[in-house]
Amino acid sequence: MTRSERRTRRTRRTFQVAGAGAAALLALSACSSSDSGSGSSGTSDSSAKSKKLSGTVTVFAAASLKESFNALGKQFEKAHPGTKVVFSFGGSDTLAASITGGAPADVFAAASPKTMAIVTDKKDAAATPVTFVRNQLEIATLPGNPDKVASLKDLTKSGLKVVLCDKTVPCGAAAQKALDASGLKLTPVSYEQDVKSALTKVRLKEADAAVVYKTDVKAAGDEVAGVEFPESAKAINDYPIALLKDAPNAEAAKAFIELVKSAGGQKVLTAAGFLKP
Template identity: 45%
Template sequence: MGERGTARRRLRDIALALGVGMTLVAGVAACSSPSDGGAAAETGESDGSRAITGEITVFAAASLTGTFTELASDFEAAYPGTTVTLNFAGSSDLVTQIVEGAPADVFASADTTNMAKLADSDLLDGSSTDFATNTLEIAVPSSNPAKIASLDDLARAGVKTVICAPQVPCGSATVAIEKASGVHIQPVSEESSVTDVLGKVTSGEADAGLVYLTDVRAAGDTVVGIPFDESAEAVNTYPIATLRGASEPDVARAFVAHIASPAGQKVLAAAGFGAP
């Protein structure tokens, strides 16, 4: 009987130990992943990133009109609850507007010089990010009435050439090309944005214009693009930055990241922009 009593006590102890262990396991399980998932759902987090909402205004160089319109639409689809308002103009004009207090949250320039002006004025929220490059190309009407074939032809007497004003990125690139090549162009007009130059060509008011390669592509068959080797002397780098005092800084930073992302780079490359 003594042995039987001892055996029973051992079985009872084992049963009690198992019962306590199962209770502890059940308690740990009840306090684990379900509550974590619920917290993530409540905060709107997905894959470790917090959901963002709000409206931002993006000031961007005129040469970015097509790509940024597409990228803004993609961004709004990726971040439901966000709205991106776009304002396109020459980079120098946009800088003037921002310095004078125009409500902008993000600035994308067609050159580093105009971005540096905002940095010097302490108007950037952190540093800028280079996201693309671009080069100039000669644009002529589809019929090419002046028979333009090279950069030298733009300096011929009687050829009506339109270029950007020197303070505009496409204009400063033109100046650099003229200095490097020795070709001096006597334009019939200097425009405040590259899209204005292209407009003069497509309307037939000019025999040729110096615009970005990307603008020639976007114009389709309304113009013919003539590449020239001297364009390599002036490659424009495009930077983008969140502005100090942005109304929705999280949305602004997310938009900047979207432009620099692989998806953003794919859209830019398709339009003819080079890598930064």
């Protein structure tokens, strides 16, 4: 083979190697482009799935939840800009009647399963209610406990002005249960429509004592004194919460319920004196 032929053959081999390398580079480039496109599509799908919450969430809640739920409402609004949580607090029976009567609301948090049943029996709940906290009774007296109330029996003393919640609301039903367990009869100076109203009578010195929840005594601070009594252990109330069937803002309402049930929500509630479910 001549020198010229050898040179020609080497030149052809060089072109073949270069061509193969170029082909490999093109293939790698195509793969990279395909992978990049796939990743981009995944990100897009993920973004599409995350739905931003907005609008008003209307929550009907037992009066004893006022301080805790107001705090959780602020947390929710901060975590979800563009949302607003509006509360209606009151006696659970009154709130339940409003819901079954057609009042627009997203969430109902009751102070007893019995009052929640008013709503579920009418098929006005969109899901099965879940117990999220429990609450126990305590006696609220004037600051310093001037009448030396030390037990449930002491509330039957002659001349002592005692206030109870109405028997139709959870705190009143629980108080009656505790009295029955003790074999005591008590005639209050008034029956109040919710626990906050009963406590207010003591705070305004219009009554000497009231049977309310531990959480309400704690929320009142030094405006009242609290007296625990063993019979309260026989009348602990479970608090259920539920999404309502015709909730105007169901997605945001579900998120609020999840906050209430979350570790952070439970921390706020137990700090207020509620018991874990």
